[in-house]
Amino acid sequence: MRSPTPSEGLLADEYALEMMRAYWLAGQHRRRVVKEVFFRKAPFGGQLALAVGINQVAQYLAELKLSEEDLEYIAGLGFEPEFVEHLRGLRFTGTMRAVAEGTFVFPGEPIITLVGPIEELTYVEARILNIVNPQTLVATKAFRVVEAAEGDPVLEMGLRRAQGGDAAIYHSRAAYIAGVDSTSNLEAGRLFGIPVKGTHAHALVMLGGDEKEAFRLWAQSQIKLGRNPTFLIDTYDSLRSGLPNAIAVARELGIRIGAIRIDSGDLAYLSKECRRMLDEAGFKDAKIVASGDLDEYVIRDLKLQKAPIDMWGVGTNMVVAADQPSLGGVYKLAAVDENGTWSPRIKISENPEKVTHPGGPKQLIRFRSKETGYYLADLLMLPDEPLPDPDKPFLIFDPVHTWKKTVLRNFTVEDLLLTYIEDGKLLLPDQPPDRVTAAAREWVAVQRKRFYEEIQRLTNPASYKVDLSEPLWRLKMQMLESMARH
Amino acid sequence: MRSPTPSEGLLADEYALEMMRAYWLAGQHRRRVVKEVFFRKAPFGGQLALAVGINQVAQYLAELKLSEEDLEYIAGLGFEPEFVEHLRGLRFTGTMRAVAEGTFVFPGEPIITLVGPIEELTYVEARILNIVNPQTLVATKAFRVVEAAEGDPVLEMGLRRAQGGDAAIYHSRAAYIAGVDSTSNLEAGRLFGIPVKGTHAHALVMLGGDEKEAFRLWAQSQIKLGRNPTFLIDTYDSLRSGLPNAIAVARELGIRIGAIRIDSGDLAYLSKECRRMLDEAGFKDAKIVASGDLDEYVIRDLKLQKAPIDMWGVGTNMVVAADQPSLGGVYKLAAVDENGTWSPRIKISENPEKVTHPGGPKQLIRFRSKETGYYLADLLMLPDEPLPDPDKPFLIFDPVHTWKKTVLRNFTVEDLLLTYIEDGKLLLPDQPPDRVTAAAREWVAVQRKRFYEEIQRLTNPASYKVDLSEPLWRLKMQMLESMARH
CATH class of the missing domain: 3.20.140.10 (nicotinate phosphoribosyltransferase)
Structure with missing residues (x-):
């Protein structure tokens, strides 16, 4: 064609x-x-x-x-x-x-x-x-998401579910205007000066099959840019595998953990457990990023349940305005x-x-x-x-x-x-x-x-x-x- | 900008x-x-x-x-x-x-x-x-709409509500592939060879304020292309004003009515009344086109109630896949x-x-x-x-x-x-x-x-x-x- x-x-x-x-x-x-x-x-x-x-x-x-x-x-x-x-x-x-x-x-x-x-x-x-x-x-939907996040940074990450290329670009822009802090979308970043952000995908962990090895590879690449890495911890099991491996790799390399990201499971329970484990391990400054089918209502409910989440990755529900x-x-x-x-x-x-x-x-x-x-x-x-x-x-x-x-x-x-x-x-x-x-x-x-x-x-x-x-x-x-x- | x-x-x-x-x-x-x-x-x-x-x-x-x-x-x-x-x-x-x-x-x-x-x-x-x-x-949504229409032609008309320019073009195409017959979208028509169709808007009737005069202007322009005009009859009142005026103008000009279009009100009741009035006036060959917040479920229900609708104009709910x-x-x-x-x-x-x-x-x-x-x-x-x-x-x-x-x-x-x-x-x-x-x-x-x-x-x-x-x-x-x- x-x-x-x-x-x-x-x-x-x-x-x-x-x-x-x-x-x-x-x-x-x-x-x-x-x-x-x-x-x-x-x-x-x-x-x-x-x-x-x-x-x-x-x-x-x-x-x-x-x-x-x-x-x-x-x-x-x-x-x-x-x-x-x-x-x-x-x-x-x-x-x-x-x-x-x-x-x-x-x-x-x-x-x-x-x-x-x-x-x-x-x-x-x-x-x-x-x-x-x-x-x-x-923009109106994103405004509501930002309101629910009560000042926490919100990352827009809806490119893969947006209704086409224009929607991906212009809806990133609309969300940014409404108060969202950054986007995953490089092209929206380039066109409109929106800060772009990203971590890594499950695929990086699955590549070699060994989570610790993958975290090591990831951390070493991030250190070279002078960053404390963000680890996606839910590829296999957030609490039994992902977080312990992230902590082990950070200790091994003698670095701080920038953040951990949780993309599935019960975000209230997991974020509280992760916070506790991070604090006990001496990583009090590590942030917790949550993502996965979020919208303004889920964010508000998680806040009500005092989920210690520092940053919200919001995609589909915001960029397609799922409920309307x-x-x-x-x-x-x-x-x-x-x-x-x-x-x-x-x-x-x-x-x-x-x-x-x-x-x-x-x-x-x-x-x-x-x-x-x-x-x-x-x-x-x-x-x-x-x-x-x-x-x-x-x-x-x-x-x-x-x-x-x-x-x-x-x-x-x-x-x-x-x-x-x-x-x-x-x-x-x-x-x-x-x-x-x-x-x-x-x-x-x-x-x-x-x-x-x-x-x-x-x-x-x-x-x-x-x-x-x-x-x-x-x-x-x-x-x-x-x-x-x- | x-x-x-x-x-x-x-x-x-x-x-x-x-x-x-x-x-x-x-x-x-x-x-x-x-x-x-x-x-x-x-x-x-x-x-x-x-x-x-x-x-x-x-x-x-x-x-x-x-x-x-x-x-x-x-x-x-x-x-x-x-x-x-x-x-x-x-x-x-x-x-x-x-x-x-x-x-x-x-x-x-x-x-x-x-x-x-x-x-x-x-x-x-x-x-x-x-x-x-x-x-x-x-495409999947449109396939369902086509199925509900049971062989009646379906016109896609979602440009104004689609989520951006790409969505308007590619979703017209997706709907056409799924079996929709035509689109209102000129650009989708040009790019993908989809038949384009259209009638007129309420604005045409409101311009001079007089519905009969507007229908006359409209009919005369359509006759010149060798077409029997389609009249949008619900600007003021479908049964008391729109349809009688359409019939009067058609008689006055000695032409057939191609179709009438109803865009609001109860489509089952109105289509039955319109069918009866058209038949009684000798316009048995005039088609009835319905539009207005249609989707596969509304079409199916109207069919169950034997609404004599011949063609369906489907926009928003199809091109944004409103229910999902x-x-x-x-x-x-x-x-x-x-x-x-x-x-x-x-x-x-x-x-x-x-x-x-x-x-x-x-x-x-x-x-x-x-x-x-x-x-x-x-x-x-x-x-x-x-x-x-x-x-x-x-x-x-x-x-x-x-x-x-x-x-x-x-x-x-x-x-x-x-x-x-x-x-x-x-x-x-x-x-x-x-x-x-x-x-x-x-x-x-x-x-x-x-x-x-x-x-x-x-x-x-x-x-x-x-x-x-x-x-x-x-x-x-x-x-x-x-x-x-x-």
């Missing part, structure tokens, strides 16, 4: 072409519209998600172009030559506003808003979601240009959760207490509304139970949506990927302290207020009433 | 380098070993899996090479220059045998066997699993060269399921009845064992409950492991990816008829015999006994 070279330009759904063609035939293809990306429900039973993949979306849009090969393929699908010729000029000429990479976001909030000709905004739908959905999902492997992020029409003004659009549904917020491009702001530094609430507003005056009390209300009102005082207001692309021009400074990634990681750490920990709790977290401005709420109610009347 | 160009050469775990270096320092890096890829448990509560990704693995191995940039990165990790220089020569010089793309495989069976120097086989572990695990998983998003495929040491003969290795575990089959490179054969054409059982054998003589009865036995014996008669034997690479040389004909994909899809269709349907059942399937040859079974028992004695 010859190596196929994937073309990002064709990562789109066929129906996008069908619709673009319909608009083009009707002369409506340049009509300007507003599209917004949001999700309806936070994953994993939590409140929040970490928006990741935003920079990649901006880059995708800025580089959008169909190659000759792409156009040839499209022509072969039976579209008329004039339409294919028209597609040759396809670029993203619109405006993209979005939250900063790594921003904590909540259900219903526009993570990305796009303004531009409908043909362009129709074409890019699937790839945008294909980037943002899984990366946001995995997809995020239902959507991309919806919010407004359409009608003679120079934005005419709002709403998607109704019998399920109230699925009804969209009309109008746009919306503003998304976050209130922060001047007194405590904590974030208080978010507000969605229509495009022309002025920002709340920080010197005056500001009333917000729950959009469903409208009697639930809160008066905010003594706050600052953060405008969450930044302009990434304006009229097709990328406004971002041309930073290398590792800088962008490091900045997002720092931003996550900053936000972690600004949100009440009750909101970040793993199970049954307190809810964070995401309200609609009064004009937006009124618009939505009017549109719903008028639709219901038909 | 500048566009990062991923390097497949570095898609490896850091610990591989650490181990390769340890072997190299000890002068053992060229020692020949046997590694085997297998999984321990079939996914989704089924019996079997469809091995997919095999050709891609062969290609990866044949092209393995570290670039200057890769080597520079590795040098920056602190390894000695001599070792980095040594890595410059890294190639796959070994032999790869594996099942044909799309072959039905069972727990414990070697899907891929590699023979070669330990340093090479250590390096490629993670990427091989990263290719085979998710593609095999999704990872396959635990592993890559284990089976034998080590000791002075020119293969010395077997076994990985023991308290969990009997996790104990490996020692020795190799193993043979994997499949017995097929000459009488019925059905497959009867599989057998794992040591490398030097002769194939069973088809003219004589052959006794197989369950490797755990050894009293469960079966005598096979009147059979043919298929050798399941083909040589993809021999001593580093790719033996495959240089076929384009669409040909390889089409051949795998045909092979799946052939096998579907050769396995008893009891084995392919979605829930609680009958078990298929995967036994060990007597020499292999004896070797395993001896090794387990001798280890337990320590």
Whole structure:
């Protein structure tokens, strides 16, 4: 099989072409519209998600172009030559506003808003979601794992189970942004400046068959790099063979044990026994690394049982987001240009959760207490509304139970949506990927302290207020009433 | 953020380098070993899996090479220059045998066997699993979806929820190999010759706000291509608005309705009502397409309730394998060269399921009845064992409950492991990816008829015999006994 070279330009759904063609035939293809990306429900039973993949979306849009090969393929699908010729000029000429990479976001909030000709905004739908959905999902999962580890280092090691090469690379990055400390994945390390770490596999011990001999070979190679080795002790029997052999080899060579790693068995029992044996043998400084089907719940339970584990190797469950492997992020029409003004659009549904917020491009702001530094609430507003005056009390209300009102005082207001692309021009400074990634990681750490920990709790977290401005709420109610009347 | 160009050469775990270096320092890096890829448990509560990704693995191995940039990165990790220089020569010089793309495989069976120097086989572990695990998983999931659809066409439409670009492309391919008929994904269509299909989105209806007007615009564009249009009818209200408007527009334009698509609501109720209304309006030939969170179980239930659905659009649940998003495929040491003969290795575990089959490179054969054409059982054998003589009865036995014996008669034997690479040389004909994909899809269709349907059942399937040859079974028992004695 010859190596196929994937073309990002064709990562789109066929129906996008069908619709673009319909608009083009009707002369409506340049009509300007507003599209917004949001999700309806936070994953994993939590409140929040970490928006990741935003920079990649901006880059995708800025580089959008169909190659000759792409156009040839499209022509072969039976579209008329004039339409294919028209597609040759396809670029993203619109405006993209979005939250900063790594921003904590909540259900219903526009993570990305796009303004531009409908043909362009129709074409890019699937790839945008294909980037943002899984990366946001995995970052959120990793954030929970980091939270459960309570400050212990977490190593991401999911390459072999990730859903493909892209997933392995970008999900390592997402996990790092969320607070994971290192990855096993060399390529993710190279691309994004993530520290890479590794120990050894069972195969090294099985090679010669003799565990002590294998540990000797391993230790000698690590000493040459000036490191105290980490021994994987569970190839045969952690307590009866692995740990005693590791201790014997360390004594024989007169070195310290950097760490031992346990990859199977009951991690609470084994870590306690190993800790005791290490301490008794004089290796109090040796760390214990645990791995094997870990996730935030197992880590939390092991912590509750006081397992003396110092570092956590987390793979599969984090990189595929095993308990919820997809995020239902959507991309919806919010407004359409009608003679120079934005005419709002709403998607109704019998399920109230699925009804969209009309109008746009919306503003998304976050209130922060001047007194405590904590974030208080978010507000969605229509495009022309002025920002709340920080010197005056500001009333917000729950959009469903409208009697639930809160008066905010003594706050600052953060405008969450930044302009990434304006009229097709990328406004971002041309930073290398590792800088962008490091900045997002720092931003996550900053936000972690600004949100009440009750909101970040793993199970049954307190809810964070995401309200609609009064004009937006009124618009939505009017549109719903008028639709219901038909 | 500048566009990062991923390097497949570095898609490896850091610990591989650490181990390769340890072997190299000890002068053992060229020692020949046997590694085997297998999984321990079939996914989704089924019996079997469809091995997919095999050709891609062969290609990866044949092209393995570290670039200057890769080597520079590795040098920056602190390894000695001599070792980095040594890595410059890294190639796959070994032999790869594996099942044909799309072959039905069972727990414990070697899907891929590699023979070669330990340093090479250590390096490629993670990427091989990263290719085979998710593609095999999704192919198996799609196979189940196709089975539930009982011959109805299935459209894969998971691009927007797939875990990244690679997953979108390769999982479309995996689904197609498993029997899905078409994809929404243009790039998957281009690369692998998969038919692409699409209709339109809710956004098209919401653009002008008037559903009938939108259907008119849509129908006119479809007529120009000589097609009877498919209308998405659930933007506002399927029965009160969408379908009546579709019928009205079709009558107005004097055309047939190709199909209607329902994407929300109760699909059983709505499809029955739509069928009735379409028939009454004289559109008996209009098809009904259903989509929205479908998987094999929902499809089966809708069929049981006699929902008159003609085509199924399946996305998220299939492309991320939602109910089990990872396959635990592993890559284990089976034998080590000791002075020119293969010395077997076994990985023991308290969990009997996790104990490996020692020795190799193993043979994997499949017995097929000459009488019925059905497959009867599989057998794992040591490398030097002769194939069973088809003219004589052959006794197989369950490797755990050894009293469960079966005598096979009147059979043919298929050798399941083909040589993809021999001593580093790719033996495959240089076929384009669409040909390889089409051949795998045909092979799946052939096998579907050769396995008893009891084995392919979605829930609680009958078990298929995967036994060990007597020499292999004896070797395993001896090794387990001798280890337990320590």
